[in-house]
Amino acid sequence: GQNIDQPTEMTATEGAIVQINCTYQTSGFNGLFWYQQHAGEAPTFLSYNVLDGLEEKGRFSSFLSRSKGYSYLLLKELQMKDSASYLCAVTNYNTDKLIFGTGTRLQVFP
Amino acid sequence: SAVISQKPSRDICQRGTSLTIQCQVDSQVTMMFWYRQQPGQSLTLIATANQGSEATYESGFVIDKFPISRPNLTFSTLTVSNMSPEDSSIYLCSLRTGPTGGFFGPGTRLTVL
Numbered sequence A: 001g002q003n004i005d006q007p008t009e010m011t012a013t014e015g016a017i018v019q020i021n022c023t024y025q026t027s028g029f030n031g032l033f034w035y036q037q038h039a040g041e042a043p044t045f046l047s048y049n050v051l052d053g054l055e056e057k058g059r060f061s062s063f064l065s066r067s068k069g070y071s072y073l074l075l076k077e078l079q080m081k082d083s084a085s086y087l088c089a090v091t092n093y094n095t096d097k098l099i100f101g102t103g104t105r106l107q108v109f110p
Numbered sequence B: 001s002a003v004i005s006q007k008p009s010r011d012i013c014q015r016g017t018s019l020t021i022q023c024q025v026d027s028q029v030t031m032m033f034w035y036r037q038q039p040g041q042s043l044t045l046i047a048t049a050n051q052g053s054e055a056t057y058e059s060g061f062v063i064d065k066f067p068i069s070r071p072n073l074t075f076s077t078l079t080v081s082n083m084s085p086e087d088s089s090i091y092l093c094s095l096r097t098g099p100t101g102g103f104f105g106p107g108t109r110l111t112v113l
Helices: none
Strands: A003-005 A009-013 A018-025 A029-037 A044-049 A053-057 A060-065 A070-075 A084-092 A104-109 B004-007 B010-013 B019-025 B031-037 B044-050 B068-072 B075-080 B089-096 B102-104 B108-112
Touching: A003 A084, A009 A018, A018 A029, A018 A084, A018 A104, A029 A060, A029 A070, A044 A053, A044 A060, A044 A070, A044 B102, A070 A084, B004 B089, B019 B031, B019 B089, B031 B075, B044 B068, B044 B075, B075 B089
Parallel strands: A009 A104, B010 B108
Antiparallel strands: A003 A018, A018 A070, A029 A044, A029 A084, A053 A060, A060 A070, A084 A104, B004 B019, B019 B075, B031 B044, B031 B089, B068 B075, B089 B102, B089 B108
């Protein structure tokens, strides 16, 4: 089976940096995705990691360690609009489906 | 990027009835996925819908409760049968596009009274 864990909630201040962790256990790992979901909206794709290391995309970066079954999403220069849920999801070699973690609700305060 | 539309966007239904949700994609895709998102929760995969074959259901979901059709490469339906209040959720269809991520439809918000 698959087990994907994230902190349930986090809070941060505008302009700060926040790191959202994701740990996973899955067979045939073939990549990890991060999604952002604002309340009442569908998830939108943020990043994809399949190799170890850091992928940077503007204010958002995502890191993966396959040996540790660990990823994090780093958000810099936080803005109020970053208040949302952040979902990590993993996929494996055998299927093209995404299995989602528990999700982290981030609140950014002024 | 793909454009995905869903109908209806929301509905309020009585327990014991059924609702069919439609998902239309503007391009041909081999696999489509149906997810459920219960209030305040993450996404749970219901099934994978392949064109020309029966859907593959995840543990805890059965065809009698969530029958799926996939008549062509751009369209799929999910039916929520014999509904109960526990079925109140957002239902989303999705497709994968490899490492560029996946796209989700806008979702169908279902309330069962």
